[in-house]
Amino acid sequence: xxxxxxxxxxxxxxxxxxxxxxxxxxxxxxxxxxxxxxxxxxxxxxxxxxxxxxxxxxxxxxxxxxxxxxxxxxxxxxxxxxxxxxxxxxxxxxxxxxxxxxxxxxxxxxxxxxxxxxxxxxxxxxxxxxxxxxxxxxxxxxxxxxxxxxxxxxxxxxxxxxxxxxxxxxxxxxxxxxxxxxxxxxxxxxxxxxxxxxxxxxxxxxxxxxxxxxxxxxxxxxxxxxxxxxxxxxxxxxxxxxxxxxxxxxxxxxxxxxxxxxxxxxxxxxxxxxxxxxxxxxxxxxxxxxxxxxxxxxxxxxxxxxxxxxxxxxxxxxxxxxxxxxxxxxxxxxxxxxxxxxxxxxxxxxxxxxxxxxxxxxxxxxxxxxxxxxxxxxxxxxxxxxxxxxxxxxxxxxxxxxxxxxxxxxxxxxxxxxxxxxxxxxxxxxxxxxxxxxxxxxxxxxxxxxxxxxxxxxxxxxxxxxxxxxxxxxxxxxxxxxxxxxxxxxxxxxxxxxxxxxxxxxxxxxxxxxxxxxxxxxxxxxxxxxxxxxxxxxxxxxxxxxxxxxxxxxxxxxxxxxxxx
Ligand SMILES: Cc1cc2nc3c(=O)[nH]c(=O)nc-3n(C[C@H](O)[C@H](O)[C@H](O)COP(=O)(O)OP(=O)(O)OC[C@H]3O[C@@H](n4cnc5c(N)ncnc54)[C@H](O)[C@@H]3O)c2cc1C
Numbered sequence: 173x174x175x176x177x178x179x180x181x182x183x184x185x186x187x188x189x190x191x192x193x194x195x196x197x198x199x200x201x202x203x204x205x206x207x208x209x210x211x212x213x214x215x216x217x218x219x220x221x222x223x224x225x226x227x228x229x230x231x232x233x234x235x236x237x238x239x240x241x242x243x244x245x246x247x248x249x250x251x252x253x254x255x256x257x258x259x260x261x262x263x264x265x266x267x268x269x270x271x272x273x274x275x276x277x278x279x280x281x282x283x284x285x286x287x288x289x290x291x292x293x294x295x296x297x298x299x300x301x302x303x304x305x306x307x308x309x310x311x312x313x314x315x316x317x318x319x320x321x322x323x324x325x326x327x328x329x330x331x332x333x334x335x336x337x338x339x340x341x342x343x344x345x346x347x348x349x350x351x352x353x354x355x356x357x358x359x360x361x362x363x364x365x366x367x368x369x370x371x372x373x374x375x376x377x378x379x380x381x382x383x384x385x386x387x388x389x390x391x392x393x394x395x396x397x398x399x400x401x402x403x404x405x406x407x408x409x410x411x412x413x414x415x416x417x418x419x420x421x422x423x424x425x426x427x428x429x430x431x432x433x434x435x436x437x438x439x440x441x442x443x444x445x446x447x448x449x450x451x452x453x454x455x456x457x458x459x460x461x462x463x464x465x466x467x468x469x470x471x472x473x474x475x476x477x478x479x480x481x482x483x484x485x486x487x488x489x490x491x492x493x494x495x496x497x498x499x500x501x502x503x504x505x506x507x508x509x510x511x512x513x514x515x516x517x518x519x520x521x522x523x524x525x526x527x528x529x530x531x532x533x534x535x536x537x538x539x540x541x542x543x544x545x546x547x548x549x550x551x552x553x554x555x556x557x558x559x560x561x562x563x564x565x566x567x568x569x570x571x572x573x574x575x576x577x578x579x580x581x582x583x584x585x586x587x588x589x590x591x592x593x594x595x596x597x598x599x600x601x602x603x604x605x606x607x608x609x610x611x612x613x614x615x616x617x618x619x620x621x622x623x624x625x626x627x628x629x630x631x632x633x634x635x636x637x638x639x640x641x642x643x644x645x646x647x648x649x650x651x652x653x654x655x656x657x658x659x660x661x662x663x664x665x666x667x668x669x670x671x672x673x674x675x676x677x678x679x680x681x682x683x684x685x686x687x688x689x690x691x692x693x694x695x696x697x698x699x700x701x702x703x704x705x706x707x708x709x710x711x712x713x714x715x716x717x718x719x720x721x722x723x724x725x726x727x728x729x730x731x732x733x734x735x736x737x
Pocket of ligand 1: 230231233235252254258259261276277279517518646685686694695697
């Protein structure tokens with residue numbers, strides 16, 4: 173999703189080291205990282221059920237985390253995938269130089285996403301700092317607004333105006349959303365405090381847009397429109413936060429409280445390496461299966477195909493039908509595709525969910541998102557102008573078509589990549605009807621206005637790579653972002669994995685995937701909802717959590733999202 177602390181006031185000051193922040197979601201501050209690290213594991217199912225097949229729909233990160241952990245419990249996950257292993261962790265390769273990659277979906281992962289990094293560490297994947305605006309890994313940043321260009325190698329190089337914008341934002345979240353207090357509680361993992369603050373804020377914040385929140389804050393009212401506009405253009409994020417202005421302020425608070433917008437790392441070799449590695453990894457210990465068993469080996473190498481129907485079969489089982497007709501019955505099914513697909517692309521039997529849950533599914537609001545990459549001969553942007561001493565081209569935030577330009581390289585004198593444009597919502601829709609070459613032409617034209625003396629096109633090798641996630645029938649959008657008044661829907665979706673109160677005919681199907689989490693658009697939400705579904709399946713089969721390691725469902729009533737009704 174969004175990112176970077178471009179205008180985080182902290183970048184202007186030196187602060188004492190503090191306890192790290194985790195993506196401990198205030199709606200449900202359950203420590204998934206500690207749950208995963210527990211030596212007793214996640215739990216067990218009755219041994220006579222070992223080898224039982226469980227359907228997992230979607231081989232994105234959520235589906236693979238769920239399948240991997242179900243396999244460790246001794247169950248036999250059967251993964252279905254309509255397209256590629258990895259889902260929205262998709263890495264494209266430039267054909268003439270396959271080592272040069274472009275992350276079309278998730279590309280930068282906050283250090284606070286500790287459940288996500290559990291799997292990164294487990295799989296031994298190398299990461300390094302992502303070159304966000306004004307981040308230490310970014311040698312220079314250009315902010316260009318209304319035709320005025322600011323060049324900065326450190327935040328201190330920016331005019332005082334930007335500091336004022338950052339301070340207005342910090343004051344707005346401190347006054348209106350108890351930001352510092354919440355971060356202190358998150359650092360201390362003080363769940364009682366986190367819940368107390370959040371539950372008090374929730375009912376009023378659920379009614380507000382992000383824009384309404386900042387425009388009604390004292391700090392931004394005093395500062396004036398120009399500050400608000402600059403905040404929207406640059407924000408603390410890349411591509412500008414103004415495309416998020418219509419969304420619920422709750423969505424933004426969850427991100428900034430937990431530091432999800434900062435301290436980002438990329439996966440060396442591409443983000444898709446994570447789901448691919450999970451698919452091939454043989455856990456060091458697991459119930460039932462012989463040493464060396466992996467998801468790949470259980471599937472003879474490939475997941476099953478696209479799912480066309482989910483229904484109720486005889487004896488309470490669920491039946492999954494593939495697009496080409498094969499039907500298989502399962503005692504439990506985990507769905508991880510974007511929730512809209514359950515009514516648009518999969519014929520899901522209506523009685524499997526309560527009407528209110530269907531409403532929550534249909535009300536999901538997805539952001540559009542587009543990215544366009546080109547490969548270039550070398551990181552020529554590091555060449556310095558002999559007169560000014562400035563780099564030829566910088567990580568760029570602009571109010572022109574491109575919105576955000578990222579520069580990615582693997583060292584000098586090697587092919588490198590320019591992400592010419594990363595956009596959301598209206599800015600992404602501007603690209604939807606255009607092909608890759610036309611997109612690139614327009615992007616280069618915009619950049620020419622910012623860098624008149626730089627011939628970017630002369631460095632491009634081969635064809636551009638572009639994506640519009642909303643145009644892909646297996647996704648239909650980039651990631652979910654709740655609108656004001658949507659909290660109730662999110663609460664229903666998130667808590668559905670605990671099914672003891674559900675009627676018998678609605679049990680056994682578990683929703684997962686980042687759009688079911690409270691932090692859609694972040695891979696951490698994909699991991700954690702996958703783990704919720706594993707807990708749900710385990711309980712559904714009569715199993716239980718490991719002694720001393722209470723799982724998400726065991727703590728949901730105590731720590732879970734409150735009901736506003
Ligand atoms: C443009 C963009 C930028 C992002 N940036 C970041 C970022 O920087 N940091 C971050 O942490 N996160 C980011 N994200 C979010 C991150 O990519 C997601 O949170 C994560 O990949 C979601 O995983 P998932 O398994 O929940 O869903 P998905 O990856 O969507 O997996 C669902 C799978 O279901 C499959 N499927 C669909 N229909 C069917 C069917 N009928 N039968 C079988 N399979 C089906 C799909 O093909 C897909 O593989 C970004 C996402 C996008 C789109």
